[in-house]
Amino acid sequence: MNARHQSASEIGAPAKKSARLVARLVAPRTIRHRLTQILLVSLALVLALLGVIVVGQFADYSAAHNTQKAVSLALTVQDTAHELQRERGLTNGMLGGEDRYAAEIGPQRTTTDKALGALNNAIADGTTPGAPAVRTALNRLNSLATTRQNVDAGRADRAATFECYTAGISALNDVEPGLDEARDPDLRRGLQALGALGAAKEATAQERGFLNGVFAAGRFGAGEYIRFTEIRAAKQGALAAFQQDATVTRRTQLDDGLKTESALRAANSETRAVASAQGPIAERVDPVEWWAQMTSVVDQMRTCNARSATICGNARQNCATTRPAR
Numbered sequence: 001m002n003a004r005h006q007s008a009s010e011i012g013a014p015a016k017k018s019a020r021l022v023a024r025l026v027a028p029r030t031i032r033h034r035l036t037q038i039l040l041v042s043l044a045l046v047l048a049l050l051g052v053i054v055v056g057q058f059a060d061y062s063a064a065h066n067t068q069k070a071v072s073l074a075l076t077v078q079d080t081a082h083e084l085q086r087e088r089g090l091t092n093g094m095l096g097g098e099d100r101y102a103a104e105i106g107p108q109r110t111t112t113d114k115a116l117g118a119l120n121n122a123i124a125d126g127t128t129p130g131a132p133a134v135r136t137a138l139n140r141l142n143s144l145a146t147t148r149q150n151v152d153a154g155r156a157d158r159a160a161t162f163e164c165y166t167a168g169i170s171a172l173n174d175v176e177p178g179l180d181e182a183r184d185p186d187l188r189r190g191l192q193a194l195g196a197l198g199a200a201k202e203a204t205a206q207e208r209g210f211l212n213g214v215f216a217a218g219r220f221g222a223g224e225y226i227r228f229t230e231i232r233a234a235k236q237g238a239l240a241a242f243q244q245d246a247t248v249t250r251r252t253q254l255d256d257g258l259k260t261e262s263a264l265r266a267a268n269s270e271t272r273a274v275a276s277a278q279g280p281i282a283e284r285v286d287p288v289e290w291w292a293q294m295t296s297v298v299d300q301m302r303t304c305n306a307r308s309a310t311i312c313g314n315a316r317q318n319c320a321t322t323r324p325a326r
């Protein structure tokens with residue numbers, strides 16, 4: 001019994017010593033002990049604060065990095081939409097009867113396919129914000145090969161072909177990578193401006209391509225005048241939205257682009273279309289000249305859109321991406 005008692009005492013001795021040490025720290029009786037307690041508590045608070053700061057900074061860095069990737073993806077999406085817009089417009093003009101576009105369509109299809117390839121590469125790993133939505137939008141272009149075959153075989157309907165291209169482009173434009181992840185108000189506003197100008201550019205490109213076919217045919221077909229007014233109204237609404245979200249610099253740049261000689265000539269041709277509600281174009285417009293004038297306008301908008309992709313993180317600009325107009 002005595003041996004057992006001694007063994008238990010020996011085992012319990014370290015625990016008692018630890019308890020006495022804790023008691024001294026919790027209820028110190030000397031200045032030295034009190035200073036030790038203060039230092040330990042202060043150190044614990046500092047370490048906790050540093051931990052919070054590190055976690056916050058990592059979260060901010062991660063968010064900024066994801067936003068940069070998302071904006072890069074947004075520009076790749078717009079590059080693809082730009083080439084599809086060109087292919088749509090040239091195809092619509094040819095289907096309207098303008099043979100001068102026939103030689104341009106083949107090279108443009110090649111350029112479009114390259115842009116689609118670049119976009120598919122950009123969403124390959126699926127980690128970039130918005131990538132799954134872009135992949136879904138691309139499904140709307142599954143009929144592109146069939147559409148091209150119908151055009152080449154001479155069995156394509158002009159209105160249906162135009163809407164087929166437009167459905168795919170609209171699906172891409174509806175994806176706004178980075179907007180949901182943007183927590184900074186300035187960044188979010190910039191991304192909204194980017195989306196608004198993208199919508200205005202698409203409406204402008206729609207008008208370019210749509211009237212290209214109308215001017216080639218020399219008249220509006222059944223229901224086409226109403227469709228034209230819808231496209232024109234969408235363009236005006238998107239431009240108004242851009243004016244609300246964009247910076248003064250970007251607004252001025254776009255305004256200047258819409259006042260060039262080509263833009264003014266295109267506006268004059270648009271006025272002729274507006275005055276042709278009965279069907280036949282009131283005063284003939286050369287579709288090739290119209291295409292060149294409107295392409296200048298669309299390219300100006302594209303340049304402005306690329307520059308609007310300058311993003312800011314933590315209320316500071318941290319990324320600037322520029323793509324050449326084409």
